[in-house]
Amino acid sequence: MIIGVPKEIKLQEHRIGLTPNSVKTLTTKGHKVLVQKKAGFEAGFYDDDYINSGATIINDPKKIFNDSEIIVKVKEPQLCEVKMIKEDQIIFTYLHLAATKELTNGLIKSKSICIAYETVTDEKGRLPLLAPMSAVAGRMSIQAGAHSLEKNQKGRGLLIGGAPGVDPANIVILGGGVVGENAAIIATGMRAKVHVVDKSEARLKQLVEMFGDKIIPEQSDKIDLNKLVAEADLLVGGVLIPGAEAPKLVTKDMLKLMKRGSVIVDVAIDQGGCVETSKPTTHGDPTYIVDDIVHYCVANMPGGVPRTSTFALNQATLPYLVKLANKGYQKALGEDKNFLAGLNVHKGHVTYKAVADVFGHEYVNPGDAIKN
Numbered sequence: 001m002i003i004g005v006p007k008e009i010k011l012q013e014h015r016i017g018l019t020p021n022s023v024k025t026l027t028t029k030g031h032k033v034l035v036q037k038k039a040g041f042e043a044g045f046y047d048d049d050y051i052n053s054g055a056t057i058i059n060d061p062k063k064i065f066n067d068s069e070i071i072v073k074v075k076e077p078q079l080c081e082v083k084m085i086k087e088d089q090i091i092f093t094y095l096h097l098a099a100t101k102e103l104t105n106g107l108i109k110s111k112s113i114c115i116a117y118e119t120v121t122d123e124k125g126r127l128p129l130l131a132p133m134s135a136v137a138g139r140m141s142i143q144a145g146a147h148s149l150e151k152n153q154k155g156r157g158l159l160i161g162g163a164p165g166v167d168p169a170n171i172v173i174l175g176g177g178v179v180g181e182n183a184a185i186i187a188t189g190m191r192a193k194v195h196v197v198d199k200s201e202a203r204l205k206q207l208v209e210m211f212g213d214k215i216i217p218e219q220s221d222k223i224d225l226n227k228l229v230a231e232a233d234l235l236v237g238g239v240l241i242p243g244a245e246a247p248k249l250v251t252k253d254m255l256k257l258m259k260r261g262s263v264i265v266d267v268a269i270d271q272g273g274c275v276e277t278s279k280p281t282t283h284g285d286p287t288y289i290v291d292d293i294v295h296y297c298v299a300n301m302p303g304g305v306p307r308t309s310t311f312a313l314n315q316a317t318l319p320y321l322v323k324l325a326n327k328g329y330q331k332a333l334g335e336d337k338n339f340l341a342g343l344n345v346h347k348g349h350v351t352y353k354a355v356a357d358v359f360g361h362e363y364v365n366p367g368d369a370i371k372n
Helices: 020-028 047-052 061-067 101-110 131-148 178-189 201-214 225-231 267-271 306-327 329-334 353-359
Strands: 002-005 032-036 056-058 070-072 090-093 113-116 170-174 193-198 215-219 234-237 263-266 287-290 293-296 343-346
Touching: 002 061, 020 032, 020 047, 020 306, 032 047, 032 061, 047 056, 056 061, 070 306, 090 306, 101 343, 101 353, 113 329, 131 178, 131 234, 131 263, 131 267, 131 293, 131 306, 170 178, 170 225, 178 193, 178 201, 178 234, 178 267, 193 201, 193 225, 201 215, 234 267, 263 267, 306 329
Parallel strands: 002 032, 002 070, 032 056, 070 090, 090 113, 170 193, 170 234, 193 215, 234 263, 263 293
Antiparallel strands: 113 343, 287 293
């Protein structure tokens, strides 16, 4: 197979779809890999590294899209890239389609085969290709929140861990999944007062086993969320419904309960955000103010640490890409129902129900789709 790796063009996105070691794995198996010139530069991977791993360096992204059977990316195709996608081409990347109607329609029109990292599952129903970036984003959420709490960032002027004789910041983490767990790792390490909210009692028990009395577990149907939000110095939104738009748990009216200069870090912004007042921002201009509350809503948080993120992502995605390249998508997906769960769009049809439902498209069962 011919595998293409274009340079990421989303604003301030510096990750790359494949590391040189991943390229070597693929070329050793007889596949051809095309990498756009300087695509890995900002993550510390240089063209010579890719050449030494067997890749061909291509300057023109149009040629990569035109010549490749599989396109491997990190972020969703931008609209100018969608125009370059060919019929029957395999697109393997994060898509987050439930939050992007225009992209969904563009991919349908392209008649390509679109496999989303974020909806691939494992035998326990977890999301193994989303988990690495969720872990990075969760850890970064506390770093970003700590910086945003500083007075020169329009925050409350608080140090998350407090000081001798001074109380630490109060952190509320919405969602006890991978984002929430990793946010708690950093927040407890900084000695903050940490509340973790989740609907699952079993998951909260797991987190208590991990963190002991360093966290305060809060079951969502047994708490007064208004009160918890009002007391938060830093609120981290880490709620996920796989493949679907994030639920709006924090309303605009609830912001009025919060203290001036408190901070919201909405990690769920890739899926529309779990705060009503959230809107996507960038690393270059990461925050804005609504009702005196600082909002940090960077839609590609792990892109700020591209080297760490690219290594972490490739550890998870490479085995799936090898299956795709070795077997072709029909066999690779057909013999693995968990991999099949990643198929979101197939030759003009929506094959992920949450995406079909949110935009009113006809849903086609992915197992039936790949037989055609």
